[in-house]
Amino acid sequence: MGTGKTTIGRQLAKNLSVSFYDSDHEIEKRTGVKISIIFEIEGEEGFRRRETQILNELSQMNNIVLSTGGGAVTKAENRKTLKNNGHIIYLKSSPEILFKRTADDKNRPLLQTDNRLIQIRKILAEREPIYIEMADEIIDSEKKSSKQIIQKILEQIDNENH
Numbered sequence: 001m002g003t004g005k006t007t008i009g010r011q012l013a014k015n016l017s018v019s020f021y022d023s024d025h026e027i028e029k030r031t032g033v034k035i036s037i038i039f040e041i042e043g044e045e046g047f048r049r050r051e052t053q054i055l056n057e058l059s060q061m062n063n064i065v066l067s068t069g070g071g072a073v074t075k076a077e078n079r080k081t082l083k084n085n086g087h088i089i090y091l092k093s094s095p096e097i098l099f100k101r102t103a104d105d106k107n108r109p110l111l112q113t114d115n116r117l118i119q120i121r122k123i124l125a126e127r128e129p130i131y132i133e134m135a136d137e138i139i140d141s142e143k144k145s146s147k148q149i150i151q152k153i154l155e156q157i158d159n160e161n162h
Contacts, residue, residue: 002101003091003141004149009067012150016157022067023054030054035069044071052078059085070123073130083134087160089153090135095120097142 006022013020024035027050031038038047051072058066059081066086072078082088093101099117113119132138137156139149 002098003070003093004146005067005070005091008091008141008146008149008153009065011146012153013065015150015154016063016065018063018065019061020065020067021058021061023051023058023072024067024069026054026058027051048075051075052081055081070127073127073134079130079134087136087157088134090131090138091141091149092131092138093140093142095124098124 006025009022010020027038027047028034031050035047038050042050048071051069052075055068055072055078058064068078068082072082095117098120102116102120137153139152141149144152
């Protein structure tokens, strides 16, 4: 949450002249409601079911850039789907930077708590080992501009194609 997945993904897709999809946005588009409402009505489990369905659909598409929600990897089925169908980039940031970047965001259900920094640290402690294990590439997103990040990704893609 707050690493720049959507911003970077959208710009990367434009550079590559391919379509961009954000799994959370796709869920909102199809349901007609915000993620926070889905969490409120169906809980995290209901949201994760919807997320898995969307990821299964989107991962069947070719030549796209896909941004997933940070919790997508908490389900083994999603990890397998993503790993088998794409190149995974982990945009890494510290809890303190994520705290600053998400300070005014009211649309992140898992951060609606009295102490968001502690919650961010807890979430990262649970998920980061999975992010690292799954990543084909890890990029520090707090010390680089989006232009620098995209350039690094494009260089990686170019190296893989040669």
